[in-house]
Amino acid sequence: MTQSDHRPGTLIPGGAVFPHRHLTGIEGLEPHEITFLLDEADTWVEANRTRAAPDRRLAGSTQINAFFENSTRTLLSFEIAGKRLGADVVNMHAAQSSVKKGETLIDTAQTLNAMRADVIVIRHMSSGAVRLIADKVDCPVLNAGDGRHEHPTQALLDALTIRRRLGGIAHKRVVICGDLLHSRVARSNILALTALAAEVRVCAPSTLMPPAIERFGVTAFTDFDRAMEGADVVMMLRLQTERMEGGYVPSSREYHLRYGLTLERLAKHAPGALIMHPGPMNRGVEIDSAVADHAEQSAITEQVEMGVAVRMACLDVLTRRARGVEGWA
Numbered sequence: 001m002t003q004s005d006h007r008p009g010t011l012i013p014g015g016a017v018f019p020h021r022h023l024t025g026i027e028g029l030e031p032h033e034i035t036f037l038l039d040e041a042d043t044w045v046e047a048n049r050t051r052a053a054p055d056r057r058l059a060g061s062t063q064i065n066a067f068f069e070n071s072t073r074t075l076l077s078f079e080i081a082g083k084r085l086g087a088d089v090v091n092m093h094a095a096q097s098s099v100k101k102g103e104t105l106i107d108t109a110q111t112l113n114a115m116r117a118d119v120i121v122i123r124h125m126s127s128g129a130v131r132l133i134a135d136k137v138d139c140p141v142l143n144a145g146d147g148r149h150e151h152p153t154q155a156l157l158d159a160l161t162i163r164r165r166l167g168g169i170a171h172k173r174v175v176i177c178g179d180l181l182h183s184r185v186a187r188s189n190i191l192a193l194t195a196l197a198a199e200v201r202v203c204a205p206s207t208l209m210p211p212a213i214e215r216f217g218v219t220a221f222t223d224f225d226r227a228m229e230g231a232d233v234v235m236m237l238r239l240q241t242e243r244m245e246g247g248y249v250p251s252s253r254e255y256h257l258r259y260g261l262t263l264e265r266l267a268k269h270a271p272g273a274l275i276m277h278p279g280p281m282n283r284g285v286e287i288d289s290a291v292a293d294h295a296e297q298s299a300i301t302e303q304v305e306m307g308v309a310v311r312m313a314c315l316d317v318l319t320r321r322a323r324g325v326e327g328w329a
């Protein structure tokens, strides 16, 4: 089964269809569907800033956030997003769940389903786990990051940040540098940004470069300085040591020398570029504090803000059909 399941779709104003029942990845989304979610998210940014007119469109709905892996930003922003829309939000952490007692993923999925949630948000350490749960439950499922596979709402919030800061995404040169091999953020960003016609460059040591990554429509570099030339956006990724077995880089210090984003490197190769990082950051390894905290160029806290808006949009859109919203099949 594909991500969409091809169930009756949600109507996009203008007649196109958003047919996806779940959001398990950016893969399978059409460019106009990505743009649609960004447009929807954009409408929540100002509302979140002013909080002038509370909107409780998910009142009476139950949202379960089932997190089998640690998270700060994604968990909190999904919780805030659901609550701002009036949903009853319940968080399930793996450390306190029966997963620790040996419960299988299928049994967990069936348990979540029996509780008749209206929407389930899942983070899991295994690639494909979210899809597996989505196939077992009756409500929409949102992927909050699964293993090395995808992190679709991160890519959407990154795209929204770029679009708002630079006025568009098409033809912007975006450099994604870091541990590409273990990164679901990189994969989802590559899919989203290339779909929206950005020029995407990826950069990593050869040990952290996925084989044949060019098939995703990106240009691969092992030389960070060359990759950065003329960049509009530089997106840094951390070394994901929790997903590594053995050593992929000689040392953090060596890695910083070749791939760390410093003020000097930025000024020399991409002086006006927007600086992004999905977090959590390892300051002094992939990014220096002076860059991460750059008053004009760093968009890192803005990314977090956009995360709430994007997650509100996704929760709203994916539950419209079940809520019987007029005009949405």
Ligand code: CP
Residues within 6 Å of the ligand: 070, 071, 072, 073, 074, 075, 145, 151, 154, 278, 279, 280
């Ligand atoms: N960017 C991101 O997914 O952060 P968390 O792991 O804190 O959710």
